[in-house]
Amino acid sequence: MTELIVVSRPEDLPRQAAGWLALEVSRAIAERGSCTLSLAGGRTPEPVYRELAARSNIDWKRVEVFFGDERAVPPDHADSNYRMVHLTLLSRVPIPSSNVHRMQAERADRDTAAREYERSLPRPLDVLVLGMGPDGHTASLFPGSAALEERQRLVVPALGAKAPAERLTITPPVIEAARKVAVIAAGEDKALMVARAIEGPFAPRVVPVQLAQRGCWFLDRAAAARLTTRTVAT
Numbered sequence: 692m693t694e695l696i697v698v699s700r701p702e703d704l705p706r707q708a709a710g711w712l713a714l715e716v717s718r719a720i721a722e723r724g725s726c727t728l729s730l731a732g733g734r735t736p737e738p739v740y741r742e743l744a745a746r747s748n749i750d751w752k753r754v755e756v757f758f759g760d761e762r763a764v765p766p767d768h769a770d771s772n773y774r775m776v777h778l779t780l781l782s783r784v785p786i787p788s789s790n791v792h793r794m795q796a797e798r799a800d801r802d803t804a805a806r807e808y809e810r811s812l813p814r815p816l817d818v819l820v821l822g823m824g825p826d827g828h829t830a831s832l833f834p835g836s837a838a839l840e841e842r843q844r845l846v847v848p849a850l851g852a853k854a855p856a857e858r859l860t861i862t863p864p865v866i867e868a869a870r871k872v873a874v875i876a877a878g879e880d881k882a883l884m885v886a887r888a889i890e891g892p893f894a895p896r897v898v899p900v901q902l903a904q905r906g907c908w909f910l911d912r913a914a915a916a917r918l919t920t921r922t923v924a925t
């Protein structure tokens with residue numbers, strides 16, 4: 692069952708999502724002594740990560756950070772998901788650098804980079820943060836992608852319809868196994884796909900973000916605008 696959090700004011704989205712993340716990270720630490728946290732790229736999570744960095748109730752020494760996907764660019768490139776997460780979160784919290792596991796998607800041999808990253812990826816992740824594109828992609832799992840058929844490997848090279856095209860991505864088994872999943876989506880350009888993902892028939896090869904259907908979805912009013920009233924708690 693999908694849990695929906697629809698905020699009325701845009702500034703509430705980072706607060707709600709960061710509050711949930713702080714709670715779930717702290718819960719994992721309380722229950723298992725540490726938290727493995729995988730973060731999404733793109734633009735939507737930026738204010739969420741800045742808000743999370745401002746929360747003082749997280750023992751960052753006990754958090755291991757991973758990435759759901761990465762573009763084939765250097766870590767200081769403007770398109771790097773690592774760079775965005777570093778600027779908005781990692782550079783603002785006392786997390787040991789050895790706790791941060793960067794996807795080296797810029798390496799010439801991306802398949803080897805994927806296989807090496809997979810060896811560092813915990814099974815299952817404690818907390819997984821995902822975004823969603825207007826086409827329903829999540830991480831770098833794009834509609835119709837061969838990576839959507841992957842059931843053995845946890846990380847694979849992928850080609851995206853969103854530039855930069857060459858990437859590394861987690862695969863469906865990683866999303867399906869994660870203990871807690873958050874999907875964060877904002878903007879009217881995602882409204883149709885949000886409604887399709889949450890209310891439409893289950894078809895993750897067409898709508899990959901449906902792999903996270905059991906997660907907690909954080910939406911602004913614009914992204915939730917096409918949901919029927921039966922779905923959105925009044």
Ligand code: 6PG
Pocket residue numbers: 731732733734735736759760761762772821822823824828829830831853
């Ligand atoms: C990426 C992201 C991707 C992102 C969506 C939404 O590397 O592009 O991981 O899955 O979450 O494309 O991106 P925006 O938040 O920028 O709309």
